[in-house]
Structures are given as C-alpha cells and as structure tokens.
Amino acid sequence: MPASSLLIIGSMAFDDLDLPSGEFRDVVGGSATYSAFAASHFTEPRVVAVVGEDFPEPTLGELARRGVDVSGIERARGKTFRWWGRYAKDLVSRTTLDTQLNVFADFKPKLPQSFTQSPYVLLGNIHPALQLEVLAQVKSPRLVAADTMNFWISGERALLGEVLKKIDLLIINDEELRELAGIHNLRRAARAVLGMGPKRLVVKRGEFGALYFDADESCFVPAYPLEDEVDPTGAGDSFAGALLGYLAQRGVLDRAAMRQALHTASTVASFCVEAVGTKRLAALDHATVRTRMSELRALVHPGD
Amino acid sequence: MPASSLLIIGSMAFDDLDLPSGEFRDVVGGSATYSAFAASHFTEPRVVAVVGEDFPEPTLGELARRGVDVSGIERARGKTFRWWGRYAKDLVSRTTLDTQLNVFADFKPKLPQSFTQSPYVLLGNIHPALQLEVLAQVKSPRLVAADTMNFWISGERALLGEVLKKIDLLIINDEELRELAGIHNLRRAARAVLGMGPKRLVVKRGEFGALYFDADESCFVPAYPLEDEVDPTGAGDSFAGALLGYLAQRGVLDRAAMRQALHTASTVASFCVEAVGTKRLAALDHATVRTRMSELRALVHPGD
Numbered sequence: 343m344p345a346s347s348l349l350i351i352g353s354m355a356f357d358d359l360d361l362p363s364g365e366f367r368d369v370v371g372g373s374a375t376y377s378a379f380a381a382s383h384f385t386e387p388r389v390v391a392v393v394g395e396d397f398p399e400p401t402l403g404e405l406a407r408r409g410v411d412v413s414g415i416e417r418a419r420g421k422t423f424r425w426w427g428r429y430a431k432d433l434v435s436r437t438t439l440d441t442q443l444n445v446f447a448d449f450k451p452k453l454p455q456s457f458t459q460s461p462y463v464l465l466g467n468i469h470p471a472l473q474l475e476v477l478a479q480v481k482s483p484r485l486v487a488a489d490t491m492n493f494w495i496s497g498e499r500a501l502l503g504e505v506l507k508k509i510d511l512l513i514i515n516d517e518e519l520r521e522l523a524g525i526h527n528l529r530r531a532a533r534a535v536l537g538m539g540p541k542r543l544v545v546k547r548g549e550f551g552a553l554y555f556d557a558d559e560s561c562f563v564p565a566y567p568l569e570d571e572v573d574p575t576g577a578g579d580s581f582a583g584a585l586l587g588y589l590a591q592r593g594v595l596d597r598a599a600m601r602q603a604l605h606t607a608s609t610v611a612s613f614c615v616e617a618v619g620t621k622r623l624a625a626l627d628h629a630t631v632r633t634r635m636s637e638l639r640a641l642v643h644p645g646d
Numbered sequence: 647m648p649a650s651s652l653l654i655i656g657s658m659a660f661d662d663l664d665l666p667s668g669e670f671r672d673v674v675g676g677s678a679t680y681s682a683f684a685a686s687h688f689t690e691p692r693v694v695a696v697v698g699e700d701f702p703e704p705t706l707g708e709l710a711r712r713g714v715d716v717s718g719i720e721r722a723r724g725k726t727f728r729w730w731g732r733y734a735k736d737l738v739s740r741t742t743l744d745t746q747l748n749v750f751a752d753f754k755p756k757l758p759q760s761f762t763q764s765p766y767v768l769l770g771n772i773h774p775a776l777q778l779e780v781l782a783q784v785k786s787p788r789l790v791a792a793d794t795m796n797f798w799i800s801g802e803r804a805l806l807g808e809v810l811k812k813i814d815l816l817i818i819n820d821e822e823l824r825e826l827a828g829i830h831n832l833r834r835a836a837r838a839v840l841g842m843g844p845k846r847l848v849v850k851r852g853e854f855g856a857l858y859f860d861a862d863e864s865c866f867v868p869a870y871p872l873e874d875e876v877d878p879t880g881a882g883d884s885f886a887g888a889l890l891g892y893l894a895q896r897g898v899l900d901r902a903a904m905r906q907a908l909h910t911a912s913t914v915a916s917f918c919v920e921a922v923g924t925k926r927l928a929a930l931d932h933a934t935v936r937t938r939m940s941e942l943r944a945l946v947h948p949g950d
Contacts, residue, residue, distance in 0.1 A: 432830055526736055529873045550854040553871065562945045564866045567857065569833045601949025641866045642946040645905025 348387040348590040349457055350377050350583065351476050352466020352489075353423050353446065354397065354415065359618065360428035360439070361573055369575075369619040370401050372423065373466035373489070376576035379623045380610050381464075381587030382408040383631060388457050390414040390476065392449045394422035404624055414454050418445040433571050434548065453479040462590040463487065464582055465509070470494050470501035477508055485595060487511040489582040490546075495521050506539035513544040513582050528553065532560075544585070544604070546578055554604055559597065563604040566612035566638050573618045577611045580623055584610035609635040652691040652894040653761055653787075654681050654887065655780050656770020657727050657750065658701065658719065663922065664732035664743070665877055673879075673923040674705050676727065677770035677793070680880035683927045684914050685768075685891030686712040687935060692761050694718040694780065696753045698726035708928055718758050722749040737875050738852065757783040766894040767791065768886055769813070774798050774805040781812055789899060791815040793886040794850075799825050810843035817848040817886050832857065836864075848889070848908070850882055858908055863901065867908040870916035870942050877922045881915045884927055888914035913939040 352374030359366040374391040381387040386409040393402075393415060402412050426440040451472055461484040465473040473488060480486075486509045494502050495518060506512065512535065516528060522538075523531035532543055532555040545553040551564035585607035592599045609631055616622045656678030663670040678695040685691040690713040697706075697719060706716050730744040755776055765788040769777040777792060784790075790813045798806050799822060810816065816839065820832060826842075827835035836847055836859040849857045855868040889911035896903045913935055920926045 527873060527875065529871050547854070550851070551868075560871065560945060561947065562868045562871075564855075564868070564946075567833050567864065567866075569831060571831065598949040601947065605948050639948045641864060642868075642948065643865065643905065644909050644943045644946065645902040 347460065348381055348385050348462040348464065348586055349390065349453075349460035349480065349483075350374050350381065350387050350464045350466065350586075351390045351451060351473070352377060352464075352468060352579070354391045354393045355423040355425055356396075357575060357619070358424070358426040358440075359573060359575060360426075361618070362429065362431050362433065363572055363618075366573075366618050370398065371425070371576055371619060373468075373576075373579040375401070375405075375620060376579035376614065376623065377464060377466060377489075377583030377586075378405055378410045379408065379620050380580040380583030380614070381590075382410050383584065383610065383626065383628065384587035384591040384606075385409075386411060387583070387587060387590075388414055388460060390451050390453060390457065392416045392418050392423075392445050394418060394420045394445045397422045408624070414457055416449075416452075418448075420445045427575070429574070433574050451476050451479075461485070462586055464489065464586045465505075466579065466582075467491060470498050470505045473505050474501065474508070477505075485510050485586075485589065487513060487582065487586055488540075489513040490515065490578055491518060491522075503538065506535075509540050511542040511544065512540040513546065513578075513585070515546045515548070515578070519543075519545050529560075542600075546581060548574070548577075551608060552581070552604060554600065561601055561604065563601075563608045564638065564641060565608055566634060567641075568612055568615060571615050574615050576620065576623075577614045580614040581607045581611035605635060605638055606631075609638055651764065652685055652689050652766040652768065652890055653694065653757075653764035653784065654678050654685065654691050654768045654770065654890075655694040655755060655777070656681060656768075656772060656793075656883070658695045658697045659727040659729055660700075661879060661923070662728070662730040662744075663877060663879060664730075665922070666733065666735050666737065667876055667922075670877075670922050674702065675729070675880055675923060677772075677880075677883040679705070679709075679924060680883035680918065680927065681768055681770060681793075681887030681890075682709055682714045683712065683924050684884040684887030684911075684918070685894075686714050687888065687914065687930065687932065688891035688895040688910075689713075690715060691887070691891060691894075692718055692764065694755050694757060694761065696720045696722050696727075696749050698722060698724045698749045701726045712928070715761075718761055720753075720756075722753075724749045731879070733878070737878050755780050755783075765789070766890055768793065768890045769809075770883065770886075771795060774802050774809045777809050778805070778812070781809075789814050789890075789893065791817055791886065791890055792844075793817040794819065794822065794882055795826075796822060807842065810839075813844050815846040815848065816844040817850065817882075817889070819850045819852070819882070823847075823849050833864075846904075850885060852878070852881075856885070856908060856912060858904065865905055865908065867905075867912045868942065868945060869912055870938060871945075872916055872919060875919050878919050880924065880927075881918045884918040885911045885915040909939060909942055910935075913942050
C-alpha cells in the first residue's frame with residue numbers, strides 16, 4: 343500500500359440529525375471525516391481540516407489507528423463547525439435547519455511540508471477560494487478531484503470556474519450537474535461540464551447509483567439496494583473518499599481501474615447509510631467490503 | 647422464431663399528448679399497441695384488444711406486416727379509447743387531463759380458439775376483472791405476466807389479489823410497488839409482493855432502469871442514457887412487450903435468459919422515448935437494437 347499518497351481537504355463537524363429513526367445530537371461528521379474513513383480501506387490518506395476545542399480526541403485517535411495522517415488537522419480556539427439537518431421520511435430530501443461555521447470561518451488551510459507532494463488530491467465541499475488555496479500549495483499532483491459544490495454554483499460562480507479549470511475529476515450529484523450546465527438532459531449536461539475543465543466527471547444519483555463520463559466513454563454503477571437505510575449523511579463523501587483511495591492504491595487511471603474504483607466507491611458508500619454517523623464505516627473490514635462488492639457486480643451481470 | 651407463442655391483452659387508443667416539444671393529437675397508442683410493436687422484434691405476438699370505428703386501418707396493417715396476429719382485435723361500434731395527458735418539462739411527472747373509455751367500457755375479451763394455447767401471456771394495464779376473464783380462457787400457460795396496475799391498487803384490491811395469485815411475473819413501477827406492499831424500502835417491499843403470489847418481480851424505475859427479484863436473486867438493468875428524450879408514453883409497455891417477446895423467443899426462463907431479457911427490454915424501451923407515439927419503435931431494425939444493447943452492456947461492465 344503506497345503510504346499517504348492521497349490528500350483530503352474538507353470539513354470536520356458535529357452534525358445534529360433529525361432522522362425518521364430518531365434525533366441524534368453531536369454526531370461526529372464532516373466531509374473530510376467521512377472521506378478519510380472510507381479512503382482508509384485502501385490507502386493512508388492525509389487530512390487537512392480544522393476542528394475546535396470541543397472535537398473529541400478519540401475520533402482523531404480512531405482515524406490515526408486506521409492509518410490516516412492527522413497531523414494536518416488544526417485544532418483552533420473555539421467551537422467545531424456544526425450542521426443541523428432534518429431528513430424526510432423517505433431519507434431522500436433533507437432540509438438544513440442550522441449551520442454554524444465556528445472555527446471554519448477563519449480557516450486558512452496551510453499544508454504541512456510533507457503534504458505538498460501528494461499525487462492524489464480530494465477537495466471536499468468547501469469554499470472554492472479555500473480549494474484554490476490548497477491547490478496552490480500542492481506540487482504537480484497526478485489527479486485532483488473536487489466533490490459536491492451545491493450552493494457555490496450560484497453564489498461563487500467565477501471562483502468555481504477557476505477551480506473547474508484546475509481539476510481533473512469532478513464528482514457532483516445530478517441536480518448540481520443540471521444547475522451547473524443549465525441543461526436538464528444528463529448526457530448533454532455532462533458534455534457541457536466536461537467542456538468547463540475537468541477531463542472526468544462522476545454524477546452521483548443517490549439510491550440510483552452513479553454515472554461516469556469522460557471524452558471517450560461513459561459507465562454506470564448502481565447503488566447497492568439496502569434493506570436498512572438509516573442515515574445517508576456522508577454517503578457522498580464516503581463515495582468520493584473510497585473512489586480516490588482506491589485509485590491512489592491502484593496507481594493507474596485507465597478504464598478498468600476507473601470502473602473498478604466506481605464499484606468500490608458505491609459499495610463503501612452503501613455501508614455508510616446503514617448506521618448513524620461514521621459508525622459502520624469506521625468498523626468495516628476488507629472481507630465485508632469484498633463480499634458486498636461481489637453482490638453489486640452480480641447485480642449488473644448481463645447474463646452471459 | 648416460434649410463431650405466435652405470446653398473447654398480449656391491453657388497450658389500443660388515441661392519445662392526446664401535451665409534451666414540452668409540442669401538442670400532439672390523435673396519436674395512436676395504448677398498452678397493447680406499444681407492447682405488440684416491441685414484442686414483434688422477437689416473436690409473432692397475438693393481440694386481444696378492442697378498437698372503435700375511428701381506429702386507422704393502416705396501423706393494424708403495420709402491426710400485421712411486423713408479424714403481429716391482429717385477428718383478436720375486435721372492431722366495435724363507437725369510438726376508440728382515448729387518453730389525454732400533459733407531461734412536465736422534465737418528462738418525468740405527468741397529469742391525466744381526460745380519459746374516455748368509449749368502446750373499452752363494454753369490452754368482454756373473447757379469445758379466438760387458436761389463441762387459447764398461448765404459452766406466454768402479457769396482461770396489460772386493464773381492469774383486473776378483464777385480466778381474470780382472459781386468464782380463464784388460456785390453457786396451462788407457461789409464463790403469465792401482468793404489467794403496471796396504478797389505480798387498481800387502491801380501487802380493486804380484492805380482484806387484484808386474485809390476479810396476483812394467478813400470475814408468474816409482475817411488472818410494476820417503484821411507486822406502485824411501495825403502495826402495493828405498504829412498505830417504502832424497495833427490497834422489503836419486493837419480498838412482501840413476492841409473498842402475494844408472483845414468483846418473479848420487475849420493478850421499473852423510468853430513467854433509472856429496472857430491478858428484478860425472485861426467491862433466489864436480484865438483478866439490475868440501467869436505462870439507456872438518451873440525449874433526445876421526446877415522449878415517454880408507452881415506454882413501460884414497450885419494456886414489458888420486449889421482455890415477454892424475448893422470453894417467448896428464447897423459450898427458457900433461467901437466470902441468464904431473464905438477465906438478457908431485461909437488457910433487451912431496457913434497450914427497446916429507450917427507442918420508444920425518442921419519438922412521439924410508436925414511430926421509432928415501429929421502424930426499428932435488429933441491427934440498431936443490437937448496437938444499442940452492446941452500448942448498454944458496456945455501460946455496466948465492471949472493468950475486468
């Protein structure tokens with residue numbers, strides 16, 4: 343396993359979750375947290391993020407035990423970023439009830455010297471200005487991916503355009519794709535967004551799986567059909583983390599590797615949904631991932 | 647090709663379609679029409695349906711030229727069944743503006759003697775009482791499928807329960823499945839509905855493809871990602887017609903045949919959406935179907 347070849351930047355947070363199964367408070371979450379746990383199955387990711395004085399030390403210890411380099415996680419004075427969301431009964435639509443930036447408000451990501459040589463980079467859903475600051479510090483990366491941009495699409499369009507020109511792989515959901523392109527048809531929208539900079543595009547569609555597009559081909563991976571859906575928070579971040587973690591481990595970016603990475607990412611993300619927070623994701627072992635991945639592959643087998 | 651092994655019962659209709667691309671009037675449609683055109687690529691289906699004096703003879707001629715046995719299509723005094731629907735801009739949701747049963751109101755399906763020995767039967771979306779009347783006339787069929795039941799689920803629950811006990815394969819969409827089972831989770835709902843009678847279940851999910859369930863396994867087939875979506879009317883009927891037509895042609899019902907049938911059905915249904923009414927479906931040739939089917943299979947290839 344190549345040590346620490348993937349750099350992850352994103353949020354670490356407390357989430358208050360109003361789920362159909364109950365109300366959960368102070369759940370440790372954030373895009374960097376989910377992505378790092380997911381990626382840790384394949385490589386030893388380096389995380390750049392900020393937490394407050396209230397963030398639990400055991401979570402950092404758990405990440406470190408899974409091989410995550412936590413030396414780039416800054417502990418700042420004040421409170422950790424906090425998000426409060428309420429999910430509909432079907433777990434598909436959700437409403438943000440409150441967001442408190444806290445220590446994230448003044449975050450200036452500064453990469454440790456050892457992090458600046460990271461061939462794989464995952465930019466989580468943070469302000470595009472911060473994404474650009476991080477990218478400026480990384481020396482000739484091999485694959486830069488950015489994940490999910492929701493409200494930056496309307497609010498920071500110019501800066502987002504800069505980011506799109508500097509990344510190789512964009513991972514967004516179908517509604518974001520449509521909004522970014524201003525086109526409803528997915529295939530046409532994908533082509534338009536590929537024209538904005540990224541050479542590769544992954545379109546996440548929640549329970550309906552994900553589509554991949556580049557100049558030469560497209561492919562599709564389903565979501566694993568779960569019997570027990572509990573909490574979809576972080577599933578997209580887990581998908582992105584596993585995708586980049588797998589690619590960093592493989593060290594190749596050809597068609598076969600990309601398809602296998604997508605199946606891996608869909609598999610890992612499915613576990614995330616089975617429990618509140620990162621619980622299931624953090625306790626996963628390789629055999630369990632491999633078994634479900636076989637089931638996912640069997641699901642799409644064309645029959646000959 | 648085994649001649650006329652598939653019996654199709656359903657509606658033949660005039661559709662008035664308010665589409666984002668324009669308003670189209672007196673479009674020849676109906677579940678039996680779409681299913682028969684789709685099935686005619688694989689077998690020579692027999693159709694039982696009723697049309698009024700106003701139904702165009704050339705459409706019956708077109709069906710006959712494609713090998714469809716139209717001798718069970720009754721021409722009754724009065725007007726043909728008519729449906730008026732308006733689609734949302736995204737072509738996903740639609741509203742029924744008007745339904746005129748016309749000759750369908752007094753339809754008593756009577757199978758020609760030669761139709762009573764049909765090993766494969768497709769019951770289109772008509773009143774469950776009519777479905778039962780048809781089934782009572784068929785002698786020991788090998789596979790009976792019923793397609794899409796929308797408002798019979800709430801309106802004719804007892805009769806529908808009778809139908810479910812007598813069929814082998816149920817083809818419905820995800821919302822119908824959830825309503826029928828009273829369960830939101832698809833996998834659990836599928837298991838509940840399999841307990842109501844049918845041994846096999848296909849769950850159609852529109853642009854997101856379809857899932858298949860039986861006692862032993864499940865599988866998934868994506869929808870072909872179209873660039874030009876024009877009119878989804880009849881796509882579900884085309885899916886069902888191609889599925890049954892393919893199975894009738896193959897003459898086997900094992901795992902491999904079912905998976906290949908699902909890929910075939912998804913492929914054929916995609917063409918239906920590319921033009922208003924049955925235009926594209928009726929003009930399809932085998933080579934065009936084969937080419938797109940290869941693309942669909944490439945789309946889900948796991949990469950090794």
